[in-house]
Amino acid sequence: MSQIVEIKVPDIGNYTGVDVIDVAVKVGDSIAVDDTLITLETDKATMDVPADHAGVVKEVLVKVGDKVSEGNVIVKVEATDAASAAAPATEAPVTPAIATTNTSAQSVAVKVPDIGNFSNVDVIEVDIKVGDEVVVDQTLVTLETDKATMDVPSTVAGKVTAVHVKIGDKVSEGSALIEVAAASASTAANTSATPAQNEVAEIKKQVAATPSAENNDLRAEIKSQVPQAFGSSDIDEKGFAKAHASPSVRKLARELGVDLARVTGSGRKGRITPVDLRSFVKSVMQKVEQGGAGASLGGGLDLLPWPKVDFSKFGEIEVKELSRIKKISGQNLARNWVMIPHVTLHEDADMTDLEVFRKQLNKEWERAGIKVSPLAFIILACVKALQEFPEFNSSLDGDNLILKKYIHIGFAADTPNGLVVPVIKNAGQKGLKEITQELADMSKRAREGKLKPQEMQGASFTISSLGGIGGTGFTPIINAPEVAILGVCKSQVKPSWNGKEFEPRLQCPLSLSFDHRVIDGAAGMRFLVFISQLLADFRRVSL
Numbered sequence: 001m002s003q004i005v006e007i008k009v010p011d012i013g014n015y016t017g018v019d020v021i022d023v024a025v026k027v028g029d030s031i032a033v034d035d036t037l038i039t040l041e042t043d044k045a046t047m048d049v050p051a052d053h054a055g056v057v058k059e060v061l062v063k064v065g066d067k068v069s070e071g072n073v074i075v076k077v078e079a080t081d082a083a084s085a086a087a088p089a090t091e092a093p094v095t096p097a098i099a100t101t102n103t104s105a106q107s108v109a110v111k112v113p114d115i116g117n118f119s120n121v122d123v124i125e126v127d128i129k130v131g132d133e134v135v136v137d138q139t140l141v142t143l144e145t146d147k148a149t150m151d152v153p154s155t156v157a158g159k160v161t162a163v164h165v166k167i168g169d170k171v172s173e174g175s176a177l178i179e180v181a182a183a184s185a186s187t188a189a190n191t192s193a194t195p196a197q198n199e200v201a202e203i204k205k206q207v208a209a210t211p212s213a214e215n216n217d218l219r220a221e222i223k224s225q226v227p228q229a230f231g232s233s234d235i236d237e238k239g240f241a242k243a244h245a246s247p248s249v250r251k252l253a254r255e256l257g258v259d260l261a262r263v264t265g266s267g268r269k270g271r272i273t274p275v276d277l278r279s280f281v282k283s284v285m286q287k288v289e290q291g292g293a294g295a296s297l298g299g300g301l302d303l304l305p306w307p308k309v310d311f312s313k314f315g316e317i318e319v320k321e322l323s324r325i326k327k328i329s330g331q332n333l334a335r336n337w338v339m340i341p342h343v344t345l346h347e348d349a350d351m352t353d354l355e356v357f358r359k360q361l362n363k364e365w366e367r368a369g370i371k372v373s374p375l376a377f378i379i380l381a382c383v384k385a386l387q388e389f390p391e392f393n394s395s396l397d398g399d400n401l402i403l404k405k406y407i408h409i410g411f412a413a414d415t416p417n418g419l420v421v422p423v424i425k426n427a428g429q430k431g432l433k434e435i436t437q438e439l440a441d442m443s444k445r446a447r448e449g450k451l452k453p454q455e456m457q458g459a460s461f462t463i464s465s466l467g468g469i470g471g472t473g474f475t476p477i478i479n480a481p482e483v484a485i486l487g488v489c490k491s492q493v494k495p496s497w498n499g500k501e502f503e504p505r506l507q508c509p510l511s512l513s514f515d516h517r518v519i520d521g522a523a524g525m526r527f528l529v530f531i532s533q534l535l536a537d538f539r540r541v542s543l
Contacts, residue, residue, distance in 0.1 A: 003078070003079055004058060004076055004077070004078055004079070005053045005055070005076070005077050005078075005079040006073045006075075006076055006077075007037065007051055007052060007053060007073070007074050007075050007076075007077060008070075008071050008072060008073050008074060009040075009049060009068050009069060009070050009071060009072045009074060010049065010052075010070065011070055011250060011251075012040065012047065012069075012070055012241060015069070015241045016069040016070075017067040017068075017069060018040045018041070018067060018068055018069065019040065019041050019065070019066075019067055020038050020039070020040060020062050020063065020064055020065065020066045020067070020068060021039050021040065021041045021064060022038060022039035022064065023037075023038050023060065023062060023063060023064055024036045024037060024038060024039070025037055025038075025057050025060060025075060026057065026060060027057055027058065027059065027060060028056065028057060029056070029057045030055070030056050030057075030114050031051045031054060031055065031056075031057060031077065031114075032051070032054045032113045032114050032115070033050075033051055033052060033053065033054050033137075033153070034050045034051065034137075034150070034151055034152075034153050035050060035051045035115070035150055036048040036049070036050055036051075036150045037049050037050065037051055037074050037075060038062060038068075038074055040068065047244055047245065047246070048150075048246065049074065050150075050151070050246065051075075051077070053077050053079045054077075054079065055077040055078045055079040056077065056078045057075050057076075057077055058075075058076045058077060058078050059075060059076040060074075060075050061073050061074060061075060061076070062074055107161060107179050107180070107181055107182075108156050108158070108179070108180050108181075108182045109176050109177075109178075109179055109180075110140065110154055110155055110156060110176075110177050110178050110179075110180060111173075111174050111175060111176050111177060112143075112152060112171050112172065112173050112174060112175045112177060113152065113155075113173065114173055115143065115150065115172075115173055118172070119172040119173070120170040120171075120172060121143045121144065121170060121171055121172065122143065122144045122168070122169075122170055123141050123142070123143060123165050123166065123167055123168065123169045123170070123171060124142050124143065124144045124167060125141060125142035125167065125267060125273070126140075126141050126163065126165060126166060126167055127139050127140060127141065127142070127273065127274070127275060128140055128160055128163065128178065129160065129163060130160050130161065130162060130163055131159065131160060132159070132160045133157075133158070133159055133160075134154045134156075134157060134158065134159075134160060134178075134180065135154065135157045136153075136154060136155065136156065136157050137153045137154065138153060138154045138274075139151040139152070139153055139154075139273075139274065140152050140153065140154050140177055140178060141165060141177055142267070143171065151246070152177065154178075154180070156180050156182040157180075157182060158180040158181050158182035159180065159181045160178050160179070160180055161178075161179045161180065161181050162178060162179035163177075163178050164176045164177060164178060164179070165177055165178075236259055236261045236321075238261075238321055239259065239260070239261025239262075239321070239324065239327065240253075240259060240260045240261055242261065242324055243260035243261055243263070243265075243272055243324075244265055244267075244270050244271045244272060245260055245265070245271065245272040246271075249272055249273065249274060249277060252274065252277060253277060256277075256281065258277060258280060258281065260272060261324065261327060262280070262327070262331075263276055263277060263280045264276065264328055270453055323417040323418050324417075325415075325417045325418035325419070325420060326417075326418040326419075329418060329419055332479075332480070333477050335480070336477050336478055336479065336480045337477050339480070340478050340480060340515050340517075341515065341516040341517060342475065342477070342478060342513050342514075342515070342516070343513065343514055343516045343519075343521060343524060344475045344476075344511055344512065344513045345511070345512050345514075345521070345524050345525055345528050346473045346509065346510065346511050346512075347509075347510050347512075347525075347528045347529060347531075347532050348494075348507040348508065348509055348510070348532070349507070349508045349510055349531065349532040349535040349536060350496070350505050350506070350507060350508075350532075350535070350536040351374065351491050351506045351507070351508045351535055351536075352505045352506045353536070353537065353538075354374075354377060354535055354536070354538050355374075355491075355506050357538065358372050358374065358377065361432075365433070370433060370436055370437060371436070371440075372432065372436050373436070373439065374467060374488075374491070374508070375411065375439060375463070375465050375467065375488070376432055376435050376436045376439055377432070377535065377538065378463060378465070378486075378488060378531075378535065379409050379411070379424065379427060379435055379439075379463065380427075380432060380435065380541055381531050381534040381535050381538075381541065382409060382461060382463060382486060382531060383407050383409065383427050383428045384530075384534055384540075384541050385527055385530050385531045385534070386407050386428075386460070386461055387407070387428065388530060389523065389526070389527045389530070390403055391403070391483070391518060391519060391523070392461065392483065392484045392514070392519065392527055393407060393460050393461060394460075394483055394518065395460075395481040395482065395483065396481065396483060396515065396517060396518055397481075401518065404460045406425075406426060406428075406460065407426065407427050407428040407460055407461070408423050408424065408425050408426065408427065408458045408459050408460045408461075409423065409424045409427040409459065409460075409461055409462070409463065410422065410423045410424075410456075410459030410461070410462040410463070410479065410482075411424070411439070411462070411463045411464075411465065412462065412463070412464040412465065413442070413443055413446040413447070415446050415447050415449070416447065417449065420446050420451065420456060421456055421459065421462060421479065422442040422443070422445075422446055422451055422455055422456055423455060423456060423457065423458055423459045424438055424439070424442070425458065442455065459479065459482060460482060461482060461484060461485070461486075462476075462479045462482060462485045462486070463485070463486045463487075463488060464476045464485060464486070464487050464488070465487075465488040466487070466488065466489050466490065467488050467489060467490050467491065467508070468490070469490065470489065470490045471489040471490060471509070472489055472492075472509050473487070473489060473509050473511050474487050474489065474511055475487070475511065475513055476511060476513050477513065478513055478514070478515060483514060483515040483518045483519060484512065484513065484514040484515065484519065484524075484527075485512075485513050485514075486510060486511070486512055486531070487510070487511035487512070487513070488508065488509070488510060488511075489508070489509040489510075489511070490508075490509075491506050491507060491508040491509075492506070492507055492509075493505070493506055493507075494507045508535065510528060510531065510532060512524060512527065512528045514527075
């Protein structure tokens with residue numbers, strides 16, 4: 001007998017009054033467990049709320065624009081899984097996932113379940129490969145419609161023997177996803193734990209087995225209190241709530257004591273996947289193995305712990321949380337500064353003639369609404385320089401230097417939430433007008449927080465411009481795995497000797513930081529002077 005079940009907003013951290021930005025279901029829809037019902041958005045992240053029951057939607061109690069909190073009812077469903085859940089143990093299994101007549105393994109196809117009226121849905125993530133062991137409810141692939149994403153879980157446990165889909169494929173209900181060598185009743189008994197419990201058990205096993213002859217006391221502490229292996233003993237609840245992750249990933253993170261605010265998501269829109277969580281745990285355990293507690297704080301450098309000071313003893317204070325962007329970029333900057341031997345060179349570029357040309361172009365393009373900034377010219381100059389000095393358009397990979405045939409220019413953009421780096425792809429194939437338009441568009445969307453993750457990836461060289469603020473020079477930190485970065489400060493009129501007299505010239509301070517393992521000082525200065533000469537006489541760009 002069917003029954004009406006209320007599906008509510010799950011644990012979403014300490015947030016209340018969260019905006020509903022998308023409702024993916026309507027009355028009459030058939031839904032499966034883990035189908036996305038609604039999408040919520042905080043001030044920093046979005047999260048999909050999945051169904052925890054299968055059935056037919058009888059009532060939708062929220063709409064786009066509503067605000068919800070944990071425990072609010074989203075939909076009422078005529079549940080179709082209640083009858084099967086209550087079925088006598090003597091009945092035959094509903095699904096063919098597990099045989100009950102013997103203990104041998106059999107190959108079972110896991111297919112796309114009922115996904116509503118959608119067909120030819122894009123596969124945007126594949127979370128498993130041949131040889132992986134999967135458990136019931138473990139995410140296999142992620143699908144995307146024009147309105148929502150949905151994870152497709154496994155209905156069987158066993159070893160993956162074939163994967164029939166890849167990223168970019170289109171699938172519909174009934175399409176085969178994988179083949180699993182599913183064991184029988186004995187395996188069913190062993191896989192009765194939830195995916196989160198299996199993940200926890202496996203990771204705890206790895207933690208307990210961490211070899212570290214010099215850190216026996218530390219390892220014993222990790223065995224007894226797993227969460228302490230992952231940094232702070234206290235979870236930053238605000239950061240945890242803002243993290244873009246599904247309820248199952250949040251549950252696993254809490255069981256492990258992992259602060260999701262410290263985990264970088266690789267999924268769509270920065271979503272944190274189980275793979276990201278495992279990678280984070282693995283990286284922390286490697287640090288423990290390399291050098292104990294000091295390593296977890298200093299990346300194996302055996303640094304002293306950061307000083308803990310009660311500043312309120314000295315006067316009034318205000319505690320302000322770092323934005324998620326600053327947390328992530330801060331970790332990257334610290335790593336890059338410690339790991340890369342930086343050298344920084346400085347040079348002034350005479351922009352006098354270029355500034356006259358820029359103002360002329362702005363008048364000509366005014367009716368088209370195009371306004372050229374000095375940065376557009378600097379990007380083109382860097383493209384020419386990278387073509388002339390290809391080692392600056394490379395990445396270090398162990399003892400090998402990866403020389404890139406493409407030129408993607410990243411530019412640091414200052415936003416209310418922190419620094420982001422949009423990337424102009426294939427800049428060498430674009431003219432000044434196209435680069436100007438792309439600069440304006442990406443800068444605007446960066447300030448609004450609307451850049452897509454793929455628009456901030458793949459840079460081969462970065463420019464950090466403070467030209468709109470001031471300064472006479474600085475030391476930009478290289479954006480690994482790149483090998484160089486150009487810093488730009490505000491142009492100033494300075495006296496310049498022309499051989500007979502001093503004359504006022506508009507000088508733009510340039511600062512080039514480079515990886516000294518790849519580039520020596522002489523090559524760095526040649527590169528910087530080359531850019532300076534191009535900006536002084538922009539006709540050279542066409543040579």
